[in-house]
Every structure is written in C-alpha cells, then in structure tokens.
Amino acid sequence: MKVELTVNGKEITADVEDRMLLVHFLRDVADLTATNIGCDTTSCGACTVLLDGESVKSCTVLAAQADGHSVTTLEGLASDAGEMHPVQRAFHEEHGLQCGYCTPGMVMAIVSLLKENPSPTEEQVRAGLEGNICRCTGYHNIVRAALAAAEASK
C-alpha cells in the first residue's frame, strides 16, 4: 500500500507491504538508522520514536497506522545548524550512555516525558522510563541526564 509519512519534517512517500512495521520503514525506507531494534517485543524501548509528538515503540506500530502522521526520530532532534537538543546535550554532559544501544530510545522517551511533565521528580523520571531497558544497567546517569535536561530547559 502507498503511505505518506512526515519524518523529521520531510514528507516520505513509499509503496510498502501492508505488514511493514514503522521501525522498518524508518530504517530501510527512510534510511534513518539511529532508531534501533532491540527486543522487537514491545519491551525494551530501543525503537522509541515520537508519533505526533508522543513516544511510541516503532516495532509495534504499522507503517500503515502512521500513514499521514508525523514521526520524529533521533536524527530530527538537533537544530538545522547542528546544535544538539537539550536532552542530547544532557546525555553528553552527564555521561548518560555506556554502549549506546538504548540511547536513541532513551532520548526520545525523555523528550516525550519532559513534554508532558517539564519538571519531573527523580521518581517520576524513573517511572517514566519503565518502558526503556538499558542492557548496561546505566540508569543512574540516564536519570541524571533527564533531570539536567529539565533544569536546562527552564
């Protein structure tokens, strides 16, 4: 079927299989490979992107369901001039990553979390990241990065 998605502000039209998952559309059709496939079972959150501004797991959304909607991936966060998004900068400054596999999903989940709750407590950040697993178990600095990004955005 023909789908048309706005990905990081750019319209992408493609003829895809009805069963194509959004994550495959992003990686294989839009050629945006920051979004990782982790567990592929809606558990780990590595494939988290924003759909109309809200975090979703793109391994559990069909490209067809996202047809006509707007998707933001990690590649779409920095400014056109290359300036990092506050959440990206906070990950850098707070050492919020180890192996980096969960990072794109963590960053997108935190962008969505801070949009809904701009001044979260540490507990709210931890609860808000329950859908994202870090295989290095590096959660402390990820939570610190989220809190630092909230502070920096005030």
Added chain:
Amino acid sequence: MIPPSFTYQRASSVDEALSLAAEHGEDAKYLAGGHSLLPLMKLRFASPAVLIDLGRVAELAYIRDEGTYVAIGALTRHHDVQNSPLLGSDIPLLAHTAGQVGDPQVRHRGTIGGSVAHGDAASDLPASLLALDASFVIRGASGSRTVPAAEFFRGIFETALEPGELLTEIQVPKPAAPSAWSFQKFTKRAIDWAIVGVAVQGNAIALVNMGPTPLRARAAEAALASGASIADAAALAAEGTSAGSDIHASKAYREHLARVLVRRALEEAAARS
C-alpha cells in the same frame, strides 16, 4: 520479527468497520492500538488475513460525564484515561489502573476497548472495570446491546463479543465513595503483566490473573458484608479462584499473593476513604 502477511483495511466510522467485518467474516480482526494483537501476530499466535484498522474512528475516542456514570469511547487511549480530570476525581481507581498498563509508550497507543475486547485475565483494566460494575456497549449488524462486565469475560481470551461485533463504549458507574479504592499489582519488572493483581472499590474486590477470566473475590466480599475484619475477609481471597501455574508462579503462590494483596488493597482503600 515481522507479522505474517495480511491485508490492511482502514475504517473511518463504526458503520464502515462493521461492514468491513461483515465482508471479511472470521478472517478479519479489528486493530485498535495494536499493542496486544501485533505482538501476538509476530509470534504467530494470531494470523488474521485481514486487519481492520480502527485508529481513525474518531467518534469512539471520548470520555463523557453522563451524570451517574462516565461513558468512555472504546478507542480512548490508556494515556487519556490515566490523565482525565473527570476520572481522576470521580473514578480514581480507573484512572490509576490505566496508568499501570505497560509503560508510557504503550499507553500512548493502547486503548481501553482493545484491552477489554482482548479479554486477557492477566491485564489490569478488566479487573478494575469488574470491580466498578462497568458495562460494555457492543454494536453488531443487528444493532446494539449492553453487557455487564460480570457476564462479558467468558474464558481464556474469550468474551461475549460475537464475530464481527465491535465494542464501542465502556460505561462506568460513579462509585458512591470514589476515594475508597486500591489497585495492587505484583510483578517482577515494572512492565510485566501482573503475576497477581487486585482492584478494590468499596467492598468490591476483583482479581487479576487468578483464573481464565478476571474474577470477583466473592467469598471475601461476602465476609466483609457480614462484618468480618479485613484480615479475616482477605484470608478468603483465593476461594472460588482457579489460578494456574507457570514459569512466574505456582498456583499455591498465586493464592498466597491473592490473600496478601487483597488485605493490602482493603487496608489502603479503608485508609483513603
């Protein structure tokens, strides 16, 4: 994992969804948020030939104050149930339970109607809706009918929905004492399904994952009604249940959890009210 091949169809109204379902018969499944169905399809536990996407049936996404009850459109997302000021004040058990489903990403996609229609005894919302004496409005080719929660869940993933019928609305009576609620969920990890869960509203007690369907703990409720203490009533929480054993817990352990969690839930509900 990629789901098995299917034909994707999109409905933009309830009527169109029903007519697509009539056209494709039992080969078709409705797709709401897809957060139960798509994982099952990836694992080949389900392989419908046709998916009827309800995601754009905007008429089914609402939360409406109807005086004595709240009407919730079947396609209302968990995120919206969780954050509804009306539900937060008048039916806080339901708003809280919606916030316990999966994780934020799941709650941005999953719907209350999808959760109910899926009929999984391990999911949270059906138990709370059972404790709240909710009713479900079902549309079919021959019109509309309303089924109380107590008659809706029939067996393992089996509900009162007939092929082609569509759950359109959840009607939840406002409890007399909204604050007398508790929801207890025992999991290994935050995002897991409950090994056992308990929803309490007033003296109504419903159990998650203690049998093939969500269940009311009738023996414990009856004990409370005849003046038993919380501890004595909670000791009866596993009566009449038929919990299974699996890799997460044995039947005996689940029964123990039910007694412990019912006591905690009744104590918390009493402390809140």
